[in-house]
Amino acid sequence: MDDFLELTVSAMASGCIYGLMALAYLIVLRPTSIINFAIGEWSATGAFVGVGMLSTLAWPRFEGPYILAIVAVVVVLGLLGWAVERLTVRPLIRRGAAVTSPILALLGVLVIFRESLTLIYGADPLPSPPPFGFKRIEIGAFAGASQQFFIIAVTLSLFALVWLFFERTVWGRAFEAVALNRRAAALMGINLGRVTALAFAGGAAVAGLAGLLMSPMTSAHYMMGLPLAIQGFTALVIGGVGRVEGALLGGLILAFVEQLGARYLPIPSGLTLAFPFALLILFLLLRPTGLIAPREAR
Amino acid sequence: MLEAERISGGYGGGDVLHGVSIRVGNGEAVALLGPNGAGKSTLMAALTATLPRRSGVLRLAGHDVSAAPSHALVASGLALVPEGRQIFAPFSVRDNLRLGAMALAGRSSLAERFEHVYALFPRLAQRADQRAGAMSGGEQQMLAIGRALMSRPTILLLDEPFLGLAPKIIDEILTALALLRRDGLTLLLVEQKLPIALSATTRAYVMLKGEIVLEAGCEALARRSDIHDLYFSLAAQPAQK
Numbered sequence: 003m004d005d006f007l008e009l010t011v012s013a014m015a016s017g018c019i020y021g022l023m024a025l026a027y028l029i030v031l032r033p034t035s036i037i038n039f040a041i042g043e044w045s046a047t048g049a050f051v052g053v054g055m056l057s058t059l060a061w062p063r064f065e066g067p068y069i070l071a072i073v074a075v076v077v078v079l080g081l082l083g084w085a086v087e088r089l090t091v092r093p094l095i096r097r098g099a100a101v102t103s104p105i106l107a108l109l110g111v112l113v114i115f116r117e118s119l120t121l122i123y124g125a126d127p128l129p130s131p132p133p134f135g136f137k138r139i140e141i142g143a144f145a146g147a148s149q150q151f152f153i154i155a156v157t158l159s160l161f162a163l164v165w166l167f168f169e170r171t172v173w174g175r176a177f178e179a180v181a182l183n184r185r186a187a188a189l190m191g192i193n194l195g196r197v198t199a200l201a202f203a204g205g206a207a208v209a210g211l212a213g214l215l216m217s218p219m220t221s222a223h224y225m226m227g228l229p230l231a232i233q234g235f236t237a238l239v240i241g242g243v244g245r246v247e248g249a250l251l252g253g254l255i256l257a258f259v260e261q262l263g264a265r266y267l268p269i270p271s272g273l274t275l276a277f278p279f280a281l282l283i284l285f286l287l288l289r290p291t292g293l294i295a296p297r298e299a300r
Numbered sequence: 301m302l303e304a305e306r307i308s309g310g311y312g313g314g315d316v317l318h319g320v321s322i323r324v325g326n327g328e329a330v331a332l333l334g335p336n337g338a339g340k341s342t343l344m345a346a347l348t349a350t351l352p353r354r355s356g357v358l359r360l361a362g363h364d365v366s367a368a369p370s371h372a373l374v375a376s377g378l379a380l381v382p383e384g385r386q387i388f389a390p391f392s393v394r395d396n397l398r399l400g401a402m403a404l405a406g407r408s409s410l411a412e413r414f415e416h417v418y419a420l421f422p423r424l425a426q427r428a429d430q431r432a433g434a435m436s437g438g439e440q441q442m443l444a445i446g447r448a449l450m451s452r453p454t455i456l457l458l459d460e461p462f463l464g465l466a467p468k469i470i471d472e473i474l475t476a477l478a479l480l481r482r483d484g485l486t487l488l489l490v491e492q493k494l495p496i497a498l499s500a501t502t503r504a505y506v507m508l509k510g511e512i513v514l515e516a517g518c519e520a521l522a523r524r525s526d527i528h529d530l531y532f533s534l535a536a537q538p539a540q541k
Contacts, residue, residue, distance in 0.1 A: 178388075189374065190400055
C-alpha cells in the first residue's frame with residue numbers, strides 16, 4: 003500500500019508534465035488547426051535555457067534564483083515560438099497553403115532546434131538543479147521527491163491560470179471564437195494573425211516550462227523532447243483536443259496507466275515505453291474525440 | 301461611403317465574381333438582389349476581405365482599403381451580418397455581443413454599445429446569459445445583427461438576414477433596420493425577395509452569375525412584374541455593361 007501511495011505522487015508528477023505538453027499542443031491546435039510536433043524540442047530548449055540560468059555550466063551563464071529561470075524560460079520560449087510562427091507558418095498561410103504544410107514545416111523546425119541544441123550545449127546531458135534540493139517530502143501517507151510536489155503545484159496553478167484566461171477573459175473567448183468559426187471571428191474584428199502568433203508564443207512558453215520542470219529528473223538533454231512530444235500527444239488524444247481540463251486529465255490517465263502497469267503487470271520494463279502508443283491507438287480507434295469533447299460550432 | 305470597383309475573385313481556382321462594381325452612398329440603403337448562386341455572398345466575403353480578391357479596388361469613406369485585412373475593415377466602420385448568422389453557439393448572448401466589440405476601443409463606449417443593442421432588441425437583454433445556440437432562429441438573427449452593431453459600424457452589410465424567419469420576426473427586424481437608418485447608418489442588404497428589399501431600401505443592384513446586370517430604383521423595379529421573371533429575362537439576354 004505504501005508503495006502505491008508513493009507511486010501516486012510520482013504518477014501525478016509525470017501526469018502533470020504530460021498534461022503541460024498536451025496543453026502546449028492544444029493552445030496552438032485549437033485556434034490554428036496546426037499540430038505542432040516541434041514542442042518536444044521547445045521543451046528541451048526550455049530545459050537548457052533554465053539550466054543555463056541556474057548553473058555556470060551552460061549558456062546563458064548566470065547563477066540566478068529559480069524564479070528568474072522560470073521567467074527567462076517563459077520569455078525566451080515565448081519569443082522563439084512567436085518568431086517561428088512569423089518565419090515559417092505565416093508565409094505559408096499567406097500563400098494559401100494547405101493546413102498540412104505548416105505541420106511539415108514545423109517538423110523541419112524541430113530538426114533545426116534539436117541540432118542547434120547539440121551545437122550550443124553539446125550532446126552530453128547537463129544536470130539541472132531542483133529548486134528545493136533533493137529532499138524527500140512526506141505529506142500524510144503521500145511521499146515523494148520535492149521536485150515532484152513542485153511540478154504538481156506549478157502545473158495545477160498554470161492550468162488554473164490558463165483555464166481562467168480561456169473562460170473568463172475576452173481574449174480567451176476570442177481564441178475560442180477563432181477555433182469555432184474563423185470567418186465569423188475575423189468579422190468580429192479579431193486579428194487572426196495576432197491570435198496565431200500568440201498561440202505559438204503561448205504554446206512554446208508552456209512547453210518550455212514543462213521541459214524545465216522535467217529536467218531535474220532526467221537532466222537537460224537534446225533528445226529529451228521526443229518522448230515528451232509523444233507522451234503529450236497521447237495525453238491530448240486521451241483527454242480530447244477541445245478543452246484545457248482535458249489536457250490535464252489525459253496526462254494524468256496516461257501517467258497512471260504507465261506507472262501502475264510497469265509496477266503491477268508482469269511485463270519487462272523495456273516494454274513500458276509501449277504504453278503511450280497502445281493507449282494512443284486504442285483511443286484513436288474507439289474514442290477519437292477524447293474523453294472531454296470540444297464545444298460544437300452549432 | 302462604400303465603393304467597390306471591378307472586384308474579381310472566388311474560391312479555389314475559378315472566379316465567382318467578374319468585375320463587380322457597386323457604390324453605396326452615405327446614409328443610403330441599397331439592396332443587392334439576385335437568385336441563388338449569383339455570387340451575392342461571395343461579394344460580401346470579398347467586401348469584408350474574408351475572401352482574397354484577385355483584382356479590384358475597395359474604398360471606404362474615400363480611403364483606399366483594398367489591402368486592408370478583415371479586422372482593419374471592421375475597425376474602420378464596416379460590419380457584416382453573414383449569411384446563416386454564424387453566431388458562436390456555445391457562448392452566451394453577452395459573450396457573443398462582447399466579441400462583436402473586439403475592434404472597439406474604450407470601456408465607456410462598450411457599455412454604450414451594449415445599451416444601444418439591448419434597446420434595439422430588448423429580447424437580447426432578457427436572454428443575455430443564455431447559450432446563444434439555444435435561442436430561436438429569429439432571436440439568433442437579432443443577435444447576429446446586434447453583434448455586428450457592437451463595433452459601431454458606419455456601414456452595415458446584411459446577407460439574407462430574413463431567410464427562414466416568421467413574418468412577425470421579419471417585421472420586427474425591418475423596424476429595427478428603419479430605426480438604424482434614421483440614425484444615419486448606411487445599409488447594404490442582400491435579399492432574394494423584392495417585396496422585402498423594397499420595404500427596407502431605396503435603390504437596388506441585380507446580380508446574376510457574378511456580374512451586376514441591372515441598377516435601378518426600387519420603385520422602378522417593383523413596376524417590372526415579378527422579380528423571378530426579371531431574373532429569368534435578364535439571364536436570357538447577354539449582360540449589359
